[in-house]
Each structure stands twice: as C-alpha cells, then as structure tokens.
Amino acid sequence: MSNTQTEIKSIGEFGLIDFLTKNNETKLASTLVSVGDDAAIIDHYGKQTVISTDMLLEGIHFDLMYFPLKYLGFKAVTVNLSDIYAMNAQPTQILVNVALSNRFSVENMTEFYEGIYEACNEFNVDLVGGDTNSSQSGFIISITSIGEVTPNTYVMRSGAKKGDLIAVTGNLGAAYLGLTLLEREKLIYQSQPDVKPDYENQHYILNRFLRPLPQKFLIDFFEEQKLVPTAMIDISDGLSSELHHICNKSQVGCKIYEEKLPIDQQTKFAASTFNLDPTMCALHGGEDYELLFTIDPKKYPLVEHHPNISVIGYVTDLEDGKKLITKSGKEIDLKSQGFNHL
C-alpha cells in the first residue's frame, strides 16, 4: 500500500468506476459494447458461449496480511478463467463486481485492478462490466467469465468412460505449501513483528499460491491435435476431490498411482521442511489450478511425450470404487476431503 491515500468517497462511486476503467482498451472484435452502459454486448460467430462465476471474500478465501492486492486481482481473474478452460473453451470477456469498506483507498483499488488488467492482457480477455459497492466490512470480489467454444466440443465432468486414461497438467501440491508457508510466517509476525519473513528459495511455491496460471496451453494443444477429452475439471479443491466429482458425475470408478503423481522437487523439499507428506499435499492440497481430464486410451500417443501432461491412472467401473495404488503397491480408498479433514 502506497503512502498517499485518496479516500474513495472523495471521488464517488461513478468517479471510481471511471478512474479504474479509463485505460481499459477493448482487445476483441467480439466485444461490441464494454463497461459504461447497463450491460455489455458480445458478438458470436457460430460459436457457443461458456459462462462461469465465482465469489471471493476477505477472511474466507484470502488474507490481505500476506496477499498483495495486485496478486489478488490477478488471481481473482485467473481462477475464474480456469473454469472456462476446464470446459475446453477459450475465455473472451470478464465482469468484475467488488465491494469494499472505507479502509480501502483509491490507490489500493488501483493496485488491485493492475492485477486484473495484467491477467486480462496475459490471457487475452476483455473486462466488459461490473460495479463497485460499499461493504460494511472487508473486501468482496465476484467475477463472471465468458468464453467461446466451437459448437459441441465443450467438455463436461460427466463424460468419463471405463478404460479412459486419467491425466493432469503440470504438477500438484505446490500451492498448498505456498499457503502453509505464508500462514507460518503470519503467525511468526504476529508474535514477533520485528522478525523479517524468510522466503528465500521458496518463490516457486509462493508463486504457485499467489499467482496461479490457468492452463491455456492445454486447450490450445487439444485444438491443434483435434483431441477432445471425455471429461475435464480444474483442480481447485485438490486432485482427490476433483476426481470424485468426475467419477460421481460420470458414474464410474478410478484407479490412480501414487508414483505417477507429478510433484515438483521444490514441492517435495518444502513438504519435508513442514513435515508433510508430498503425496497428501498433491491429493488434497488444492488451489493448483491444473486441469484434470480423461481421454480415450487410443489417444495416448498424442499425450505420451508432452512434457506438461502426466497420465496418472485410468477409469474403472463404478463398482470398483475410487482407488489409489501406493508406491508400496497397496490399494487404498481415495478420500474426497480437503487437506484439513485428513
């Protein structure tokens, strides 16, 4: 937070909107009308529209003690775009509603919107609407994303079939460890405010939590390869919980292998310093915003050598349950709970 702070009421609600959107340039030909009217107008070109929305609340979803506002703006957008990619679609526009109490200044909001615009630019989407409100306490964000998809190539959670391969992008567990590190440093700060936080060699896990990148590459790759997965979901609550969603919606079971779980070396190192099992972090940590998908096994050659895709198991019959094969060869039930419930 910078030193000269302008009270939001000094410029008013309309003034704040004007101020925050004055540099908002429209990038897409499909954006016919952007912010500044009752609603935005979006054109279509024989495509189907995909739409998703999420709400983030201070104290529930984020802690401003360690979440810089610019990162928060960036993440608020990217986690929403992640839902659009998870349908095998390309995001095109977003709308942003915020509510904030009077402890926030115009400079704070400028920082937050810098993150929003950075995400919009990086993923080629237009900000086309939304409003700002007063809140009685805290900071509330609600974002809606729109995307487009070639007719009938969208991918739901419900299409997985017995024998399909189960795959994930990137690697798992790092975001949870980033959060764990920030929570630890917060506790230290609260008891010893003069101790500087020590984030040396931890930038990877911190960035995975503070600045998640959605998996646009996978949607581009599917399009190039003319590959349509049978089911897909983004990993916000942890691999295990998302696998449960796919299995339940598709009425199938699954078998995944602990040794196949992609976990970065830095995640393993961080887990060891916290005395945590990296497999548990990967299964239940959440907030990785990788994509989890299933494909016809005949398509295996297309993904086999991709450096950013790991096949971790396969789809089974509903009656076979949801199973993890441990490194020691033991078959155990996959729990759907998040980390805190273990």
Next chain:
Amino acid sequence: MSNTQTEIKSIGEFGLIDFLTKNNETKLASTLVSVGDDAAIIDHYGKQTVISTDMLLEGIHFDLMYFPLKYLGFKAVTVNLSDIYAMNAQPTQILVNVALSNRFSVENMTEFYEGIYEACNEFNVDLVGGDTNSSQSGFIISITSIGEVTPNTYVMRSGAKKGDLIAVTGNLGAAYLGLTLLEREKLIYQSQPDVKPDYENQHYILNRFLRPLPQKFLIDFFEEQKLVPTAMIDISDGLSSELHHICNKSQVGCKIYEEKLPIDQQTKFAASTFNLDPTMCALHGGEDYELLFTIDPKKYPLVEHHPNISVIGYVTDLEDGKKLITKSGKEIDLKSQGFNHL
C-alpha cells in the same frame, strides 16, 4: 423464517448447492449445460449476447428486518434483468453467487431461492450457475444476467439526439415511498416492539419497493412495432440521475415537464402523509425500475396512446443544459443527486 431450522454446515456446501438447484428445470433450448459443471454453456442463433452483473449487500442495499427473503430473491433477479431490458434485449440466463454467515439456515436459503425461481419463471430465464460461500457477516448476493438481442438492435445510453422525445414507462416515486414507510415502521418497532406495523392501503407502494417488475412489455412492444429507441436506461437511482447519464453519454441536454411526470394517485397520497413532494420522489427516489428512453419524434404516433408510456420532454443541445419546467412554468436545473442529497 420457519421454526425448524437446518444448519447449513449439516449439509455442506455441495449439499446446499444440490439442494437449492434440484428443482431447477431448464426452460430454454439455448441452455445447453446448466448448473453442476465448471461453467454453463449457452447456444446462440445468430443473435448477440448481452451481459450484466450486480452485487447486493446486506446493510447497504437491503435490510432483512423488513425485507422477506423470498422477495429479496425475486428482486435480486429482477433488478438485474432490468439492465438487460435496458439494452433492448431479452434476458435468457442468470448466474447467482451468494455468501452468508452461519445465522442463515437451509430454510432461509430455500425461501430466498423460491423468489429467485419465481422471477426466473415469470421472465422466462434459466438459472445456469453460481456458487455459495461462507461470509463472516451478513448476506451478499452477486447476480449476472445474460440476454440476447437481434444483431445491432441493442440500445445504449449514448444515442440520444437533439429533438428526440424523452419517455418513461409506468410511474415514478412509489418505490421510494415504500422504502420510506418501511424505514418508519422499523424505527417505531425498535422503540415500541409491541406496536404492530400498519401497512393498510399501502400495498402498492410496498410492492413497488419490495417486488419490482422489470419492463419486459416495452421490449416486446418495440419488437412488435419495429421501433428501436435512440437511447435507453433503467431507472434505479431516480429519473434525474438517469437522465444525466443519457445526456452525458449522448452529449446533449434535455428539457422535461413536471406536469408530464407519471405519478400514481397512491404515490401522491403516500407522499402527502410523509410531507414529501411527489415530484421530488419521482425525480430522485430511485428503485422504480421503469425504463427511460428517447425516440425519434417521427415515431411519436407509435407511443402516443400507449397506456403505460409517458412522453415527459425532449432532447436539447448540450449547451442548453438539463432543465425541468415546473408546473408554474419556471425553468430550473435538474440535479443529478439522489434523494438524500437534496
């Protein structure tokens, strides 16, 4: 609020979503995928998409002391649809995000969603997504509406031209008086809890505030008549404030006539009991959700005899300012502030 209350945590977040959406039937062929996946999928038929979003916060936008939850759900939807109609479009889908503290029960949310579904049915829109969250205090609602419009017949705030007629639907000022009545009864209740509120003969103004209906008829009428207004906006902050928006965006002035302002008899009666000037209520009251629009004067015969449309003035040059001609013939400046700033 009913007597048997189920704690929301007893059914969990996923349980709550399932419970609240289990009777959500899809009405529109364009709704390809509804709630239950990462995002909704909406088809298009050579139309353009219109999208708008709004946030409502307890203690800022509504007071649950006098706002029944079912009415709140209905109003949260209808005020959003009003923005879609204000673009000369037909709403088709909505997404609803809510956040609530643990003082709300499953029964409370059921009541709220009854209002949401009632509005969806009445205005033929599908609920296709959104999520529920915990809040640390109070009830927060964020709604996004999608609509469709025949290409290039959407109407912005910026198209008003000198000489255009200025018209409004329905009548003005009643919602503000409904709010004033509810606020008065709240104060009485707070000092004398045993005195029953007296709402006799006040149902019209109460309903105008608690259960606003957006002006779908006007969009249907425009389509039938092949009439496209030059500018349009919905009246949420009061006629005067909305006229300022149209004039500022269109770079024009306006002249309206006090004697032409449509004010219901019941509004005039209620205003007199509160010692308020009905003209001030109509100009600055807000929350009426009528539509304000401008049309080419050649189209006057099309609207002249419509029982639900009033022509109240005309568009002038920017340099002529924004003027009200009072009943006594005096020309005064139209202020843009809401009622409380008078």
